[in-house]
């Protein structure tokens with residue numbers, strides 16, 4: 561089966577309205593009271609998680625479009641690059657573990673934050689409740705669509721995501737904290753600037769007395 565039809569199948573299966581419809585139909589057909597009750601109980605479970613199902617349905621549609629239309633490397637190695645526990649998404653890298661390793665409160669509590677190369681925004685959304693506001697952009701527009709779906713689902717109103725490159729980024733404002741995590745140069749060949757230009761630009765967006773929080777590239781070592 562091609563990857564494209566795999567995603568089609570996935571989101572067709574997880575179309576929550578379709579799934580509930582099937583259960584309702586089965587229930588109305590059944591003459592057996594216990595079976596009918598069992599089907600209705602299942603339907604109640606579906607109802608409880610319907611918003612999660614709808615979210616995953618939307619995300620699967622975006623991933624299918626990405627697979628068709630986005631030719632660059634997506635970093636996930638078959639996963640998302642970032643995990644998101646809050647919406648049950650597994651990632652190539654564990655967002656909670658990355659966050660646990662840093663004293664976030666100290667740096668971002670009540671602050672304005674810019675996340676360069678935010679990817680699917682899962683790290684930004686995890687720390688958003690601590691910040692005053694967090695803004696993130698990424699060159700991959702499909703990941704930004706995912707970020708915006710997750711943002712709406714999680715009601716992170718202080719988060720903002722848009723598709724764009726750091727090279728084109730040209731805001732007047734600066735931020736208390738700028739995050740540069742694993743994207744000062746990229747394997748997808750989408751980084752066009754020199755390392756010096758990159759850091760100068762980061763510096764330009766950090767307010768006086770603010771911080772640039774930097775993570776170098778994650779290296780997989782094979783032993």
Ligand SMILES: C[S@@+](CC[C@H](N)C(=O)[O-])C[C@H]1O[C@@H](n2cnc3c(N)ncnc32)[C@H](O)[C@@H]1O
Pocket residue numbers: 635641642676677678679680683697698699700703724725726727740741742743746748750751752
């Ligand atoms: C290794 S991932 C790191 C993602 C995220 N910062 C993190 O640490 O979880 C590199 C990210 O940079 C993005 N990217 C690559 N070139 C970019 C550019 N020129 N401007 C903005 N984002 C870029 C990629 O799409 C990808 O999401």
